[in-house]
Each structure stands twice: as structure tokens, then as C-alpha cells.
Amino acid sequence: MLKIENLHVEVDGKEIIRGLDLEVPKGEVHAIMGPNGAGKSTLSYTLAGRDGYTVTDGKVTFRGRDLLDREPEERAADGLFLGFQYPVEIPGVATLTFLKTAVNAVRRQRGEAEYDAMQFMKLVRGKAKDLNISDEMLKRPVNVGFSGGEKKRNEILQMAVLDPAFCLLDETDSGLDIDALKVVADGVNALRGPERGMLIITHYQRLLDHIVPDRVHILAEGRIVESGDKDLALELEKKGYASFGTDRAA
């Protein structure tokens, strides 16, 4: 479903991703673990299409077509969803308005009929309830004044409403206490399915207690240095990042 081959990415003239290969088939949940500065966020922003992340070599194929020549909004319409590590505050735009604009923009690009107000409210209310998101929160401007946990729950709500084919979650666990972590993990697990792929990017193993991955990859200095099953995360937790990667990276 997502295939990354020999990817090289530069930010401000500095190479951050250095020959990364990774494939996530549909129906599988993969995790990427790596220390600070390994290139985790660079990878997620590159896949989502942010300006300033220059691909100098390599190829990314998503659902059978080249991903890298697509605009960010086209990638979203193709079914790629990035859950942000730091969700952005947007004063003046109500969360509901934002959700409705987004879901209908995606539906329009996919050639599907837009939701009317009633259909949309029904969809959102159901998903919001599962994530403990109140009506009051939906009326507030996007992420403005939200706690860390509320912001992450709001990311998962967007994901649930947009119903993407592939979920890319960038440090979704950062800034969460254990209760919030469980709510978020339940939200993610509810979306697991045979047609959907997921790539969970995280620094810590604890998220993977709640979202159990099919495969775990270790990212160090811009490339995957080790891959294995879920036990690799436990091994990493014991041995630390120092025993993987850095000595093997160029």
C-alpha cells in the first residue's frame, strides 16, 4: 500500500533521510521507532507533502501511484492521513466548520457526494462520543485552548471522520497521560482493518503496548537499521537506541 524506496530528503540543505526503504502492506500496522534527530518527523512531513522537505533521490508509491508529485490536499484525498505531533491552532475557525470543510473537500476530490448538515452532524456526533469530545469542544476554534490530550483526541476524531486508507501517526503519544493515551489508542485500534494500513512513529515503546504493531522498524540517522516483530520494541526498550544504528550509519 505504501512503498518507500531509497528515499533521500534534505531540509535547509542538510540531508536528514538517507536512503530509507520501507513497505507497509494494507491491513498491517507498522511502527517506526527512533531517537531524537533520527528523521522521524522529516519522514512524516515528507510523506504528507510539506514545503521545505526536498526529496533528492528515491521513490514513494502510495496505492500504486507516485506520491511525491501530488499536492498535500491530493494526498489527503488519495487516503493518506497525517496525525500531527503538534496539531496547529487555528483561531477563528470552528472545529466543526473545519471538519465539514475537510470531509467534503476530500469527498469532492474522490467524486463522492458531499455530506449535508444533517448527515455530517450524525457522523461527527457518533465519532466524537467515542473519543469523549463534547459538543462544546466542537464549537471551539480548532485546537485553540485545547489541552495536549484534547489536541490528540481531536486528531483522532479528524482521522475517524475522514476515513483514510492509510494513517500516519507522528508521535501521537507525546504529551499524553496514561488515561488520554488509552482513549487515543482505542480510537486508533477501532480503525484497524483489513483494508487500512498504518504507520505509527514514536520515540517510546509504551504506545505499542496499546497499539500492538505487526512490524517494528528502527530509524537511525535517516535510514531503517533494524526491522522485526513487536518484540523488537521490547528489546529496544531494554538495550536502548545506542546498541542499534548509530555505529552502523555512515
Next chain:
Amino acid sequence: MDSTAEILLERFSAEADADRTAARDRFRAAGLPTPGQEAWKFTNLRPLAQFLDARAEPANDSTPDLPGRLVDGAYRVVIIDGRVDGEASGTGIGGLSLSRGSGLQSGTAGNRALRDLSIAMADDGLRIVLEANAAPAQALELVFIGTGSRPDGHHFTLEMELGANSALTVVEHHLGSNAYAATLATDVRLADGARLRHVKLQDESDAAFHLSDCALEIGRDASCERFVLSVGSRLARDEVHVALNGQGSSVRLLGAYAGRGQQHLDHTTHIDHKVPNTSSHEVYKGVLDDRSRGVFQGGIRVMQDAQKTAGHQLNKALLLSRQAEIDSKPALEIYADDVVCSHGATAGEIDEDALFYLRARGIDAAAAKNLLVQAFLDEVFDGIADEALRERLKDRVHDALQVEGSDHG
């Protein structure tokens, strides 16, 4: 006297009264304002001078179409090229009387070139008087249409007198086609306890000049809420001079503007707190695209006696292009010691993080930009109580920005 002032005063009437003559003399002596004057530092009227010097042919004076009402059910007076169209009397609104003709007193205030010019050269005027205690539900809507039939300028004066404890909503809608210069002088006097809601939409022709001076005198416990939306004109200046004369008086000045192309949009305000316990609140927000330029000058003066004054002022501009420019000049003069005053000015570009966040959710770049621009401006519109009016004004500014914004991607 400079040649531009000469052209503007050419049609001065030989039968003018003392007020008009005094205003004419003052305008003639001072000449057309130049950036050398502090109050005109950021607005250069050279394009107006060039336009008048060129002596454009009058546009064909066809009967203009009337726009839809901004306020549902409003009583409407139409002013075409500086002249009231029809009789404008007997509104049928209880306590409200209208009379035609220009009769503003010239006063002695210096440095009010636009007011002087309008009074000296007024083609017509309207006097609006509301009886004490009257509070008509129906709004008064003044539609000013410029057709370009008189490219050397058309001029109008407006007088509003609200009796004690009365309340009125007045809407001004300025629009037009072709090229022309329009000036307007307004005097508003609010007696004790009177309340005025004043909404102005400046949507003149893109080739027009719009120059307006509005003076507000506010009595004890009286209040004025003024909202201006500026989207039209190639060059516009909206001056407001407020005198808080009575204890407990208050004023709220709200403004929104959207500049595109080479538009120059100037909002200049001056608020005098003259007595204790008065308050002023000012928020102006603008979006500037292409090579447009915005000017905000906000003067607040607190007299020595005016203790317990609250004065707040905010100007924010969003620049959508590297060639767009905002000049913002707050000026606080405070002679009393027990006051709470604040001012702030910011200018910024679209938040790239927010833009990417919206795009990552499937919203295309142009729509995402529009959403952010609307969100930026909408805060000011929240001050408009009438929902239908608010939505119409919002739609107008969103349309204005969207048409031009689409080719920037």
C-alpha cells in the same frame, strides 16, 4: 492655491453662505493635503490630483441600478452623484424627520481638509433628526451611488441629530461605476442617553476616490457603535473624529478592509476623552493583497479632567503579498493619571503551519487560504448585532478577496 484645489473649487457657488465661504477659504488657503502634513503622512493624494488634472469626460449618465438592501425592511434614501434622488421626507417612521439641503456649520477646527471641501462644495445634503425617546425598529439606509457623470467631484453633507434617550440604526452603502471623486462630511450629535448604530459599506467603483470625514459628538451616557467595511475605491480615506463630551459616554469603532490591486485604504480616527468616566474601544482589521496599501492612524487624547477613562485600540493587518504594505500609527496623548489605555498593532502573513494543516486535511490551497483570511476578519464582524446585515457584509468581503485571491494559488 494649487491647481488641484482650484479644480475642486471651480464650481463654488456665488450665492454661498458664510459657512460655505469660510470652509472654501480655509480649503483654498491650505490647499490639497500633502504627505508633508503629519495627518497625511501616509496618504498621498497625487493620484487624485492627476485624475482631476486629466479632466476626464463625464460618463454617460444612465440611471443606475439600485443594490439590494443591506438591512431588511430599511427605509431607504438614494443619493446619486451627491444629490438626493427624490424628496426624502415623510418617512412614516415615528419620531424621525428628514430634510434635504446642506447646512453644516464650518466650525473653526483646523486641518480638516475633507470636511472643509465637502461643506464648501456640497451639491446637496441630508439632515436627520430623531425626537427624544424615539427608538424606531426600522433602520435608515442611505445609498450613495457614483456614476461618473461628474468626474470633477461630487460632494455631500450629512447631519444626524439624535434626541435624548433615542436610538437609531443608520446604514451607509457607497457604490458606483466609472471614475469619480466623492466627498462626504458628516456631523453626528447624540444627546444624553442616545444610542446610534452606524454601519458604513464603502464599496465604490475601483476607479473612484472616496474621501470622508465624520464627526461624532457624544453626550452623557450616550453611545455610538460604528462599523466600517472598506472594499472599494482606488484611494479611500475614512476619517472619524469622536468627542466624548458627557460622563458615561462611550464609542466603539470597528473596521474591516480588504485591499487588492493598487488600492490605497486609509482609516484615520481620533478620539477625545473630555470628561471623566468615558470609554472607547477600537478594532480595525485589514487584509491586503497584490500591491495594495493600508493606513491606520488612531489618535486617542485624554484630557486632564477625564479620569477613569478606558481607551483600547487594536489594528491588525494580514499581508497576502510581498508588495502589500500597512502603515499603522497609534498616537496616545494622556493628560489624566487615572486611566486605562492600551494600543496594539500587528502585521503578519498567512500562518504557513495553519495552511499546511488545512491542506493535509484535503482542503486545497486557495480554499485553505480563504478560510484563514475569513477567520482573521470575522472577529470584527461579530460586533454587528443584525445577523442578516452581518452575513451580507461578510459575503461581500469574502467575494472581494476570493476573486482576486484565486490567481495567487
